[in-house]
Every structure is written in structure tokens, then in C-alpha cells.
Amino acid sequence: MPLPSTVLNQTHMRAPKGIVYGPPGAGKTTFGANASKPIIVDCENGAAHVKCDRTPYLCDWPSIQAWLDALAAGGHEYGTVVIDSIDWLLRRIEEHVSGVDGTAAGMKQTLNRSHGGYGNGRQVLKNYVYQYLLPTLDRIVNAGIAVVLLAHATRREITTIDGLTIEKSSPEIHSDLANTMIEWSDFVGTAHVAASGRELILCETNQLLAKNRYGIAGPLELSWPALMKAMGGAS
16 A cells, blocks of 8 residues: 555544543542543552452552553453553563562662663663553554553652753653653643542643643543543544
8 A cells, every 4th residue: 555545634533541640549540440431450459449340459560461461452341441550560560670579689679780781671661661561552542442541649850941940740650751651641630639629630830740632721620521521622
């Protein structure tokens, strides 16, 4: 097939992929549990209180990878894959890359000590994310299944386009991978408890890192229907 015949020239809605982060108790897991036909991939043993389909607690990377492979392969009726949480999933990859295995020797392993030289382990960690994790999540999205990555909140120094360094709340993601995960996402939202109730903030402020590709300006109710309605009404 000639390449020009594959050019796309119309917009289309696809399954969203994004990050929702916030402090403990902000309602992140409940938000994910109320998404469309969700399954929670439980990486931190914190989803037992929610009433929706969820995996068993997955305490190591091979277990998590097996579930991601199965969800990407299709043959199920889930509409949303919720990773709870992405920071714990990345820690499991880091442990796997470092050779942490629960033994006394394994407990002393670090990224910088692994794979034959200083810093090599950090590159292997990136390879797992760039070459496996994100492509696998994209396979899920391209099959019409939304992907929501839940994350805890942390304070992070960010350099603005003007060269100023400021501190903002942001997802607690490994420093080598945070920018990549944020760039990959269609939305990055902060779960925030306001006087009027729980909100989802999708626009960056002086205090919060956030973004969306849907033209959503104001805060939303922290609920999946509210997000879908706002996405559908975006120009």
C-alpha cells in the first residue's frame, strides 16, 4: 500500500490514557473503580476496599507483566484498565532490574550496582518502560480500552520555559521517567478535595502540574462520567 494512502486527515476520539494523582484519601482508587467496565491492576495492595473487578495483589514484576500481557491480548470485556498505582508498578520493575529477590544479597542490589556498571541499571529500567510498558499500554488503548494510571503526589522542581525553577505538586513517578509518562498521557489530573467536594483539576497552575488534550479548562467533579462528558464536549 503506498504510504500517502495511509495519511490521516480527520480527528477522531480514541480511548483516553492518562494519570490521576493526589494525596492519600483524595478518591483516586474510587475514581478508577467507577470508570467504564474497569479492572484494577493492584500493584500496592490498596484496592481491597473497592467494589469492582481487580487482580490479586501483584507483588512482583513478572506477575504484573503477565496481567498486562493478558489484558493487551484481548478476549475480555473490560473497558478501562486502572493501574493502582503507577509509582508502585515502576518500583516493581526497578526491583526486577536491580535483582532484588528477598535474599540478603538481593536486598543490597541497586540500579547503580546492577548490569555491570554505574548507571547501566537506570538505562535498563528505561528500556523496560520505553520498549515494553508504554507499547503494551498503547496496544490496550488502540483496542478501545481506556488506561488510567493512578499515582501518589509529590513535590517536584520544574524548570519553566523562561528558565525559572519552581516547585509543584506532581505525580510521584521515578525521576528518570516522569517526563516520559506525562508526555505519553492524554491527561494528567490532580485529585483535589475542595470545599464543594472532590475535584479533578486538568489545567496546570502555579502549584499543580496538570494537562489535557481536550481543551478542558475548569475543574471537574472527580468522577468518570464528568470526565467523559467534558471530553465529549471539548472542541
